[in-house]
Amino acid sequence: xxxxxxxxxxxxxxxxxxxxxxxxxxxxxxxxxxxxxxxxxxxxxxxxxxxxxxxxxxxxxxxxxxxxxxxxxxxxxxx
Numbered sequence: 001x002x003x004x005x006x007x008x009x010x011x012x013x014x015x016x017x018x019x020x021x022x023x024x025x026x027x028x029x030x031x032x033x034x035x036x037x038x039x040x041x042x043x044x045x046x047x048x049x050x051x052x053x054x055x056x057x058x059x060x061x062x063x064x065x066x067x068x069x070x071x072x073x074x075x076x077x078x079x
Contacts (some may be wrong), residue, residue, distance in 0.1 A: 001076070003029040005069075006044045007054040008036075013058045013066040014054040020070045029056075 005021070007014030021029050032040035036054065041051075048055050048062040056063045056072065063069055 001028075002057070002059050004057040005029050005031045005054060006034055006048070006057065008018060008030070008033050011053050011056075015058070016066050017054045017069050020073060024073065024078065026073070026078050029073075 005014075005017065007017070018031070032044075033077075034041040034044055034051075044053075044055060045051060047057065047060060048064075054062050054066055054069060056069045058072070063072060
C-alpha cells in the first residue's frame with residue numbers, strides 16, 4: 001500500500017496527523033509540503049481535486065480530514 005501525506009508545516013491539523021505517524025513509529029508514509037514543493041501542490045490539486053490539507057493519498061486515492069486519516073492509520077498498521 002502506497003501512503004503519501006500532503007500538507008504544510010504550520011497547519012495544525014497536519015501537525016496532529018504527523019504526531020500520530022510519529023507515535024506509531026511509521027516509516028511507510030511519504031510526506032510532501034505543498035508550499036515547498038510545487039509538484040506536490042499541483043498533484044494535490046490535480047489528483048485530489050482540491051487544496052485541502054492534510055490529505056493522505058492511499059494508492060493515489062485521496063483521504064481528507066485529520067480524524068479520518070488517523071482512524072485509517074490506526075486501522076491499517078504498518079506491516
